[in-house]
Amino acid sequence: MKNTPSVEEHLEIYRKMLMVRHLEEGLGALHKEGRTRGPIHRCDGQEAVGIAATAVLETGDKVATTHRGHAVYIGKGMAMRPVIAEIFGRATGACGGRAGHMLVADAEKGVIGGNAIVGAGIPAATGMALSMQIMGQSNVAMCIFGDGAAQTGICHEAMNMAALWKLPVVFVLEHNQFGLTVPSEVQSSVADLSVRAAGYNMPSEIVDGNDAVAVYRAVSGMVERARRGEGPAMIECKTYRLEGFSTSDMGGYQKAEDIAAWKDRDPLTLSRNMLMQAVSEERLSEVEASAKAEVEAAFEAALSDPMPTFAVDNACNPYSEAH
Numbered sequence: 001m002k003n004t005p006s007v008e009e010h011l012e013i014y015r016k017m018l019m020v021r022h023l024e025e026g027l028g029a030l031h032k033e034g035r036t037r038g039p040i041h042r043c044d045g046q047e048a049v050g051i052a053a054t055a056v057l058e059t060g061d062k063v064a065t066t067h068r069g070h071a072v073y074i075g076k077g078m079a080m081r082p083v084i085a086e087i088f089g090r091a092t093g094a095c096g097g098r099a100g101h102m103l104v105a106d107a108e109k110g111v112i113g114g115n116a117i118v119g120a121g122i123p124a125a126t127g128m129a130l131s132m133q134i135m136g137q138s139n140v141a142m143c144i145f146g147d148g149a150a151q152t153g154i155c156h157e158a159m160n161m162a163a164l165w166k167l168p169v170v171f172v173l174e175h176n177q178f179g180l181t182v183p184s185e186v187q188s189s190v191a192d193l194s195v196r197a198a199g200y201n202m203p204s205e206i207v208d209g210n211d212a213v214a215v216y217r218a219v220s221g222m223v224e225r226a227r228r229g230e231g232p233a234m235i236e237c238k239t240y241r242l243e244g245f246s247t248s249d250m251g252g253y254q255k256a257e258d259i260a261a262w263k264d265r266d267p268l269t270l271s272r273n274m275l276m277q278a279v280s281e282e283r284l285s286e287v288e289a290s291a292k293a294e295v296e297a298a299f300e301a302a303l304s305d306p307m308p309t310f311a312v313d314n315a316c317n318p319y320s321e322a323h
């Protein structure tokens with residue numbers, strides 16, 4: 001079928017999803033030891049969205065993401081070590097240790113960046129698409145954003161403009177059912193947020209966001225369309241956040257039966273089950289071992305990397321000996 005990832009592409013998607021899971025489990029453990037600074041936003045259970053959607057893109061395409069962007073950084077081609085080094089404020093981090101995990105960017109890889117301002121990636125990707133159109137490039141921009149971000153005014157303004165000017169931008173809505181601790185039915189007048197695309201005269205599709213192949217297929221169709229100059233589209237990926245909003249989350253607002261049901265549909269399990277039909281158990285084990293080893297090596301290297309030497313007043317430098 002057109003737009004279906006090859007087995008090798010799916011294996012790479014699976015490997016990257018595993019890497020992000022190991023990354024976030026590692027961050028969770030280091031947080032418990034008091035070795036992280038500020039909240040960390042994990043995407044356990046949502047990896048298929050960020051990884052499979054960006055697997056469709058070329059290096060020259062650009063992606064903007066959210067405060068929960070680890071899967072997007074790795075999916076769009078960033079290596080694990082500069083991402084971890086950035087999270088821990090090291091000089092070798094993707095942004096020289098100045099950004100932290102919510103704002104990682106890499107111009108060469110086309111990662112416009114994570115963003116701590118809810119909804120702000122939507123106009124950023126739209127603006128990037130406008131510049132691509134003006135410069136006559138065949139690239140596309142993508143924005144991955146949450147259901148909370150979909151309720152912002154800037155989302156409406158950017159989508160209206162993108163559709164009006166037929167900009168090459170694909171809006172990938174990572175519908176994980178919550179904005180902070182607020183369930184989506186309390187913040188939205190509609191359950192399927194992509195019905196709003198019709199209001200902009202923009203095509204849309206709803207997919208199982210835990211099924212990496214389904215995400216890839218839907219997104220690749222809309223990316224091809226945008227690349228042909230036919231304008232923007234929205235893909236609504238239905239998924240679920242298995243961990244808390246961040247490492248600061250006290251929990252207690254997600255139903256145990258919902259968590260259990262979505263755990264049964266973990267994107268890693270779904271992909272593994274699909275891949276078992278196509279490759280040997282031995283090949284899957286090799287991929288799994290390689291993902292684990294790569295993340296372990298990246299943690300070890302990044303955590304021994306030096307801190308940056310900023311010209312700042314040490315009184316407000318969280319990395320100084322005084323703190």
Ligand SMILES: Cc1ncc(C[n+]2csc(CCOP(=O)(O)OP(=O)(O)O)c2C)c(N)n1
Nearest residue numbers: 068116117118146147148149176178179180
């Ligand atoms: C403009 C703005 N308003 C409020 C916040 C506080 N805030 C941070 S994350 C968040 C919820 C975001 O929900 P969603 O877009 O669904 O993303 P998710 O956390 O579920 O991935 C809120 C309200 C913020 N960072 N920026």
